[in-house]
Amino acid sequence: MKVAVFGLGYVGLTTAVCLVRDGHSVIGIDINHKKIGEIASGRSPISEPQIEHLLRSGLASDRLHFTSEPWIDECDMAMVCVGTPRTPDGAQNLTFIADVSRQAGVFRDSL
Numbered sequence: 482m483k484v485a486v487f488g489l490g491y492v493g494l495t496t497a498v499c500l501v502r503d504g505h506s507v508i509g510i511d512i513n514h515k516k517i518g519e520i521a522s523g524r525s526p527i528s529e530p531q532i533e534h535l536l537r538s539g540l541a542s543d544r545l546h547f548t549s550e551p552w553i554d555e556c557d558m559a560m561v562c563v564g565t566p567r568t569p570d571g572a573q574n575l576t577f578i579a580d581v582s583r584q585a586g587v588f589r590d591s592l
Contacts, residue, residue: 482505482506482557482558483505483506483507483508483555483556483557483558484497484500484505484506484507484508484556484557484558484559484560485507485508485510485553485556485558485559485560485585486500486507486508486509486510486559486560486562487510487511487551487559487560487561487562487563487581487585488510488511488561488562488563488564488577488581489509489510489511489513489516489517489520489526489547489562490527490562490563490564491527491529492562493509493511493560493562493563494509494520494525494526494527494532494536495527495529495532496560496562497509497539497545498532498535498536498539498545499535501535501538501539501542501544501545502535502538502539505544506544506545507539507544507545507546508546508547508548508553508556509545509546509547509548510547510548510549510550510551511547511549512549513549514549517547517548517549520536520547521540521547523536523537523540524536551581551584551585553585559585561578561581561582563577563578563580563581564577565577565578
């Protein structure tokens with residue numbers, strides 16, 4: 482299966498490398514260009530056992546790629562793994578989820 486993972490923080494990057502480990506092809510998407518460069522070179526910005534090993538194995542397999550573009554062409558599934566920080570009144574801020582959804586939808590509609 483080809484999977485797009487939006488957001489390459491703790492949840493997104495861990496999900497991406499585990500999906501590749503399990504045989505899937507993954508495109509990891511994040512708006513932070515510096516983070517994309519770091520991850521694409523095999524360095525993990527998060528600390529998790531085996532994450533760099535899985536990251537490097539995924540890159541070597543050519544089934545793991547990273548971009549800052551909302552690319553979901555030919556993907557079977559998209560997973561949104563962006564933050565939902567609390568607002569000052571204690572509610573969940575869903576702005577990042579809404580932004581990703583709009584970007585992916587606009588891009589998908591243009592295909």
